[in-house]
Amino acid sequence: MSDAKMETVIDDQAQSGGPQSQAARQVEELRADVDTIDAAIVAMMAERFRVTHRIGLLKAQAGFASADMHRESAQIAALRDKADDYGLDPDLAEAYLHLVADAAKRDHERLASQANSR
Numbered sequence: 001m002s003d004a005k006m007e008t009v010i011d012d013q014a015q016s017g018g019p020q021s022q023a024a025r026q027v028e029e030l031r032a033d034v035d036t037i038d039a040a041i042v043a044m045m046a047e048r049f050r051v052t053h054r055i056g057l058l059k060a061q062a063g064f065a066s067a068d069m070h071r072e073s074a075q076i077a078a079l080r081d082k083a084d085d086y087g088l089d090p091d092l093a094e095a096y097l098h099l100v101a102d103a104a105k106r107d108h109e110r111l112a113s114q115a116n117s118r
């Protein structure tokens with residue numbers, strides 16, 4: 001256990017028939033759950049992006065700035081609390097919010113520059 005490995009290809013281990021193949025097969029089963037969860041997260045992110053795109057269209061039409069850091073502070077505080085409730089590292093929830101809000105703002109900037117060039 002003490003040798004520091006850089007990578008273990010679990011698929012190879014599962015087929016090896018060696019002493020670690022049962023653990024490797026259990027990892028593979030859990031990976032199916034990970035894939036299902038990741039697909040759901042991507043679907044929800046796409047839905048979120050469609051909603052923020054609509055916000056961006058309204059902001060561009062009204063001449064509002066893409067960013068609203070007051071709103072983002074409230075979102076971060078709420079998500080950090082929620083993460084705590086679920087036993088998730090609040091830093092991870094905050095990193096998620098930055099990721100999606102930054103993407104939304106880039107989209108809003110594009111929409112604003114399109115509106116300005118008309």
Ligand SMILES: O=C(O)C(=O)C[C@]1(C(=O)O)C=C[C@@H](O)C=C1
Pocket residue numbers: 052055056066067068069071072075100101102104105
């Ligand atoms: O709620 C807004 O005003 C948005 O533009 C959406 C959003 C977000 O992605 O949640 C993005 C940018 C703002 O700074 C705040 C929030």
